[in-house]
Amino acid sequence: MKGKTVLLDHIAGRQAAALMVDGKLHDLLIDPPAEAPPGVGAIFFAVADRPLKGQGGLTLQLGDGLTGYLRRARDISPGDAFFVQVSGMVEPGKAIPVTPDLIFKSRYAIVTPNKPGINVSRAIRDEDERDRLLEIAHGAMSGEHGLILRSAADGAEAQAIAEDIDTMALLAQQVLGHQDTTPELLLAAESAHGLAWRDWDNPDEVVTQDGCFETHDILDAIDIARGPYQKLNGGGHAYIEATRALIAVDVNTGADHSLAAGLKANLALVRDLPRLLRIKGLGGQIVLDLAPMPKRDRKQIEDAVKKSFRLDGSDIVVAGWTPLGHLELTRKRDRMPLSQVWPDA
Incomplete structure (x- = not known):
C-alpha cells in the first residue's frame, strides 16, 4: 500500500479513522466513549468558580457537573462569565484544562x-x-x-x-x-472523521467502506500499537509503557553488538517516537531509558529528538538528562490514550 491512504470506519459504533503512509500506520483517530471528558477544541460558556492559591489559576463551572481549570487567570474574579476552549486531555474526574483564546x-x-x-x-x-x-x-x-x-x-x-x-x-x-x-x-x-478530513490533506486514496479496517490490515497494526513492544528500523526494539506518573520508554539494540549499536538504536527510536506516541495517544512526562552509548553522543540524540518532533508538528520540551542517564521530555496531552478509546476484544 504505497502512498498516503485515509481509511474511515466505525469501531463499536464510534467513528474511527486511520492514516497509512507507504503501508505503515501513521496516525489513528477514534471517537472516545460517550462518558469521556470533552475533547480538545470543545467550546464552553464558563463561569469562574474559585482561585487556587499558590497555583496562579482558578477553577471554572462548565455545566453538567464539569469543572475546568484555567492557568494564569489574571484579572478574573469568581462569578465572571466568558468563553473558553478545551486545550488538553485529562483523566476522568480531573479538572479540564481550558484557554480563553478561542480558535x-x-x-x-x-x-x-x-x-x-x-x-x-x-x-x-x-x-x-x-x-x-x-x-x-x-x-x-x-x-x-x-x-x-x-x-x-x-x-x-x-x-x-x-x-x-x-x-x-x-x-x-x-x-x-x-x-x-x-x-x-x-x-x-x-469527530474522528471530521479531524481526518480537516488535518490529513491531499491523500492519494480515501477508503470509506464499512469494515475497511479489517480488509486493509488496520486492526493488526492497531494490535501492535496497543502493546508495549515496538520494532525499530535497524533491528532494535523499544518498550513504551504508560504509568500514572509518566511514560517510560526502554530502548534495546537487539542482535546488534557493534560499538555504534546503542547510538543507532537510539536514533531509530527518536525518529519514530512522534508517530508512536501519537498513535498510542500518549503525552505528559516522558522518560527515555536509552541504549548504552558514549556521553559525547547525547547532543546528537537531543538534536534528533527536537528535529523529529518539529517535522511532526508536535510541541515538546526537552528537559534534559538525569544523573542516571535518562533523557526527559514533556509532550502535550492532546487526545485520549489508545488503551482508553479502543474497545477490549
Missing part, C-alpha cells in the same frame, strides 16, 4: 476571534501563491476577527478556500453570539 479551525482556515489580522502559514513559501491566498482571504473575511490560512490552502481552489473561511467565520459568529449566562457546552470537539 475555529477547518481544513484551510483558522478564525481567531478578537485577534485581527490576516496571515498565511509560513510553510507556504512561494510569494505568488502567498499573494493569491491573501487576496482570497481579504475578499472573504470581514469584521474584527483574525484569520490564518493553513498550509493545506497551498494550491487549493479559490472557491473552496473562500467557502471554508465563510463557514468558520459564521460558526464563530454563532458561538460568540450566545446570550444565556448559564455555563454550558456550545461546540463539541470534532
Whole structure:
C-alpha cells in the first residue's frame, strides 16, 4: 500500500479513522466513549468558580457537573462569565484544562476571534501563491476577527478556500453570539472523521467502506500499537509503557553488538517516537531509558529528538538528562490514550 491512504470506519459504533503512509500506520483517530471528558477544541460558556492559591489559576463551572481549570487567570474574579476552549486531555474526574483564546479551525482556515489580522502559514513559501491566498482571504473575511490560512490552502481552489473561511467565520459568529449566562457546552470537539478530513490533506486514496479496517490490515497494526513492544528500523526494539506518573520508554539494540549499536538504536527510536506516541495517544512526562552509548553522543540524540518532533508538528520540551542517564521530555496531552478509546476484544 504505497502512498498516503485515509481509511474511515466505525469501531463499536464510534467513528474511527486511520492514516497509512507507504503501508505503515501513521496516525489513528477514534471517537472516545460517550462518558469521556470533552475533547480538545470543545467550546464552553464558563463561569469562574474559585482561585487556587499558590497555583496562579482558578477553577471554572462548565455545566453538567464539569469543572475546568484555567492557568494564569489574571484579572478574573469568581462569578465572571466568558468563553473558553478545551486545550488538553485529562483523566476522568480531573479538572479540564481550558484557554480563553478561542480558535475555529477547518481544513484551510483558522478564525481567531478578537485577534485581527490576516496571515498565511509560513510553510507556504512561494510569494505568488502567498499573494493569491491573501487576496482570497481579504475578499472573504470581514469584521474584527483574525484569520490564518493553513498550509493545506497551498494550491487549493479559490472557491473552496473562500467557502471554508465563510463557514468558520459564521460558526464563530454563532458561538460568540450566545446570550444565556448559564455555563454550558456550545461546540463539541470534532469527530474522528471530521479531524481526518480537516488535518490529513491531499491523500492519494480515501477508503470509506464499512469494515475497511479489517480488509486493509488496520486492526493488526492497531494490535501492535496497543502493546508495549515496538520494532525499530535497524533491528532494535523499544518498550513504551504508560504509568500514572509518566511514560517510560526502554530502548534495546537487539542482535546488534557493534560499538555504534546503542547510538543507532537510539536514533531509530527518536525518529519514530512522534508517530508512536501519537498513535498510542500518549503525552505528559516522558522518560527515555536509552541504549548504552558514549556521553559525547547525547547532543546528537537531543538534536534528533527536537528535529523529529518539529517535522511532526508536535510541541515538546526537552528537559534534559538525569544523573542516571535518562533523557526527559514533556509532550502535550492532546487526545485520549489508545488503551482508553479502543474497545477490549
